[in-house]
Amino acid sequence: MSEQFPNIDMDSPERIAEFVAAFYQRLLADERLAPIFVEVAGIDIREHFPRIQAYWEKLLLGSSDYQRHTMNIHRDLHGKQALTAEDFQRWLQYFHDTADAHFAGPKTERAKMIASRIAANMEKALHS
Numbered sequence: 001m002s003e004q005f006p007n008i009d010m011d012s013p014e015r016i017a018e019f020v021a022a023f024y025q026r027l028l029a030d031e032r033l034a035p036i037f038v039e040v041a042g043i044d045i046r047e048h049f050p051r052i053q054a055y056w057e058k059l060l061l062g063s064s065d066y067q068r069h070t071m072n073i074h075r076d077l078h079g080k081q082a083l084t085a086e087d088f089q090r091w092l093q094y095f096h097d098t099a100d101a102h103f104a105g106p107k108t109e110r111a112k113m114i115a116s117r118i119a120a121n122m123e124k125a126l127h128s
């Protein structure tokens with residue numbers, strides 16, 4: 001195994017927190033997506049990050065801390081500014097790029113698979 005790219009999986013709360021930080025570094029540097037988070041939703045990172053972490057801990061580690069209705073939250077967001085096919089494409093590309101840049105292993109593969117599936121379902125639901 002290469003020392004430069006250790007085989008670190010997204011298999012603990014600490015690693016999920018690292019993933020979320022790296023993912024949002026990309027999202028918030030994107031000229032199209034950043035304003036959706038910052039201006040349209042006006043997120044407070046101190047509240048938003050723990051929610052995103054809890055969401056992925058639930059999906060990857062089976063924890064039950066996240067109990068919010070993600071679809072309704074995106075439906076509200078979509079009502080303020082339409083989330084386009086290109087927005088979804090970019091969001092998902094950053095998710096995959098972040099995962100591949102820092103992590104590898106079964107949980108990482110699972111995270112990418114789940115993200116792809118949920119993004120496709122969400123996009124379809126918002127545009128139907």
Ligand code: HEM
Binds near residue numbers: 041055
């Ligand atoms: C076009 C793609 C997407 C954009 C632009 C986007 C943007 C956002 C924004 C702005 C928020 C904050 C909403 C608020 O606090 O009012 C949010 C929350 C969230 N998003 Fe997304 N999102 C996208 C796709 C997804 C997908 C595909 C997933 C799941 C795989 C996801 C998971 C979440 C979660 C878990 C939250 C936290 C909701 C909460 O407060 O409990 N997002 N998203």
